[in-house]
Every structure is written in structure tokens, then in C-alpha cells.
Amino acid sequence: MNISSTSNSSSSSSDEEIIVLLNEERRRKRRRFWVHxxxxxxxxxxxxxxxxxxxxxxxxxxxxxxxxxxxxxxxxxxxxxxxxxxxxxxxxxxxxxxxxxxxxxxxxxxxxxxxxxxxxxxxxxxxxxxxxxxxxxxxxxxxxxxxLPVPTEEMWRSTARRFHERWNFPNCLGAMDGKHIFIQAPANSGSLYFNYKGTFSVVLLALVDADYRFLVVDVGSYGSNSDGGIFANSVLGKALRNGTLNVPPPSELPGAPELGKVNHVIVADEAFPLKPYLLRPYPGRRLPTDKRIFNYRLSRARRISENVFGILSQRFRVFQRTLQVQPSVVDKVVKAACALCNYLRPNGNDQNRATEDDHDCEQPLQGFEHCRGQRASVEAQNVRELYKEYFNSPAGEVAWQYDHVNHALGNR
Incomplete structure (x- = not known):
């Protein structure tokens, strides 16, 4: 009985000593200045x-x-x-x-x-x-x-007109691409932000016009999400699917009434699925000439999105580093930077402005993984076939497309 009493009293005194030491350490750590x-x-x-x-x-x-x-x-x-x-x-x-x-x-x-x-x-x-x-x-x-206003039908028509004038791609509503914004791994987030390249990121999905301006941005998706899932669950993807984006009705391609009325479309790369409103290239390496010409014409219009991301990261170097902030702040930073890019575009004095003959701007934002295993609808395939026929017809061809395709084939 006496042994038990001694043990309890010694345990109590050691606890008191620990409390005293903790209080002393807290006092030492108190701020020395109200304002340094x-x-x-x-x-x-x-x-x-x-x-x-x-x-x-x-x-x-x-x-x-x-x-x-x-x-x-x-x-x-x-x-x-x-x-x-x-x-x-x-x-x-x-x-x-x-x-x-x-x-x-x-x-x-x-x-x-x-x-x-x-x-x-x-x-x-x-x-x-x-x-x-x-x-x-x-x-x-x-x-x-x-x-960055909500697009109206007149805005879409203006964008399509500019794509035809600058990039010889009619009925085009914009070029779409997605990029991973690198971030520090958030606390207690598990693998939510862990992407297929082994880094942590949030995703910026953007639709841009023919003059290197953002039309629609969607930011905040987890880096671990699949590319198709990110697009399908984005505000842009849902609006396109539901037909609530004020998209103009189908219209004839210039000089080709025999093809009938064709959908207005968005151009994208292999990371996105083929839809009636979304064109991606024909897959494969050994393609016939008409399909290679379509892929070239699509790539020529689609690369605007790559250039816009290059302009964004060159102007705002924060995107060339891993952001050391919370994901909620990352979303704010990305949206503000996109709005600022558009704000700084109207004067036409952007030093990073790309031209028709430029290569894609070098930029460190990581792109989407190529899409695999998604079956396109017959309607979507028919829309792509109509554009392929148009680009290979006298009404839609451009003088240099055959030289470009043959030169690219000769370099393989």
C-alpha cells in the first residue's frame, strides 16, 4: 500500500514539472513585438x-x-x-x-x-x-x-469568323486544351491531387479564341482525375452536352453548299473524346493523305490553345513554379491570371504574342494524357468526315497544305 502511494505521488510531481516546462517554453515563444x-x-x-x-x-x-x-x-x-x-x-x-x-x-x-x-x-x-x-x-x-463574359450567340459567331479569317477553319467556336498547374501536396489530401506524371496538381481547362484570348475557363479539378472525366464534369463540358452555351445552329461551310449545314465545333487534341461539337484528330501514324490534311488543318487551329498557355506562363512566372499555397488559393490565382491576360490583350502590344508561323510557345504547364478507349458516336464521326471532305475540296483547301503534309511525311 505504501509503495502504491509513493508511485502515485512521484507520477503527479513529474506531470507538474512537465506542465511548468511547457509554460516556460510558451512564455519564451511569445511575440517580442506587436509590430516588428x-x-x-x-x-x-x-x-x-x-x-x-x-x-x-x-x-x-x-x-x-x-x-x-x-x-x-x-x-x-x-x-x-x-x-x-x-x-x-x-x-x-x-x-x-x-x-x-x-x-x-x-x-x-x-x-x-x-x-x-x-x-x-x-x-x-x-x-x-x-x-x-x-x-x-x-x-x-x-x-x-x-x-471573360458568358458567351452569347453573337460572340460565338464573331469567334468563328475570326478563326476562318486567321486560321482557315470555318464554323470553329474555339480551341480547347487542359493543363495541370503544379502545387505542393495539400495536407491530408491522399492521392486526390496526384496526377499520372507523379506530381500534384489542379487542372485548368480553357477554351480560347483566334486572337489568343480566354473565352471560358474551368479550374479546380483534381489532378488525379482522368482527362475524359475532367472534361465531362467541367462546367464547359456540361454546357456543351446540354446545349445551354448559346451555340449558333449548324450552318453551311463557305463555298460548299453541297455538304449541307454543318455543326459549329471546338477543336482539341487527342486527349479529348470525339463529339458532334468537339473535333479531335484521326488516330494513327500511317494515314491516307486526306486524313493527314485534316489533322494538319485541325492542328493549325488547335495550337492556339497551346500558345495561350505559353503566354500565360511567360507573363506570370508563378506558373513556372510549384505553387506553395492551398488549392482554394490556387483557384483564385489561376482565375485572376486568366482575366489579367485578357485585360492585357486588347492593346495588341503583348511581347509574347505568337504569329501564324511561330512554333508553340515553350511553357512548363503539363498537358493531359492522351485519351484511350472512348468510342465516338456515328454522328460525331460524320461531322469529322464532313470537315475532312471540305478541307480536301477546292472550296476549303489552302495552297500550302499538300506541301506541308508531304514534307512531314518525307521526314519520317
């Missing part, structure tokens, strides 16, 4: 108050720093200011909208960590994190209605 002295000297030495203000006098340097001109920055700030203005309190002066926009754009244009940006701008790391998230939300809210 380095942060309090932000206006004297911070990057925004010194370097950024100097860059405004050197427009080329400013463009290299923010990936946009001074006038584009100021116009954007004017639109965002009401959403980024914070209430003044007795505790500290709020960070003004211009500095918030500068921090967010610097994150997008470099992909630097929150900690690096916090040191440069003399801000707290958590402050930078909240600024990036809130400013990306504001960018999407302000820009989406004007630069």
Missing part, C-alpha cells in the same frame, strides 16, 4: 515606397517588374480601389490599395514565396498571404464581366 521594428520602417525602406516609385519613371523597367505598363497598372488600380480599401483603425494604418495590387502582381509575375515578398515589402508573411488571396478575388470580380 523592420515592418515599422516600411515607408522609409520598403520596396513599394522606394523601388516601385522609381520604376514609374522608367516605363520599360516598370513593365518588366509588373508585366504591364504604367497606364495599365493605374487603370486597373482605379477599378480595384473600392474593393481593396480597408477601414482606418486606432491600432495601425491600413495598407493602401496600390500597395496591395503591387504585392499581388509581384507574386504573379515572379512566383516568389510569401516570405520573400514579405521581406522585400516589409510586411508580415500572413499579411502578404491575405493580400494575394483578397486581391485575386477582387481582380476576378472586376474583370470577369468585361473580359
Amino acid at each position: 521594428p523592420i515592418v515599422t520602417r516600411r515607408e522609409e525602406h520598403g520596396e513599394f515606397y522606394r523601388l516601385v516609385q522609381e520604376l514609374k519613371m522608367y516605363h520599360e523597367r516598370f513593365r518588366g517588374y509588373f508585366r504591364m505598363s504604367v497606364s495599365e497598372f493605374e487603370n486597373l488600380l482605379q477599378q480595384l480601389a473600392p474593393l481593396l480599401t480597408k477601414e482606418q483603425t486606432h491600432y495601425r494604418k491600413p495598407i493602401d490599395p496600390e500597395q496591395r495590387l503591387a504585392v499581388c502582381l509581384r507574386f504573379l509575375s515572379t512566383g516568389d514565396s510569401y516570405r520573400s515578398i514579405a521581406f522585400s515589402f516589409r510586411l508580415g508573411v500572413s499579411t502578404v498571404a491575405s493580400i494575394v488571396s483578397e486581391t485575386c478575388d477582387a481582380l476576378w470580380h472586376c474583370l470577369r464581366d468585361e473580359h
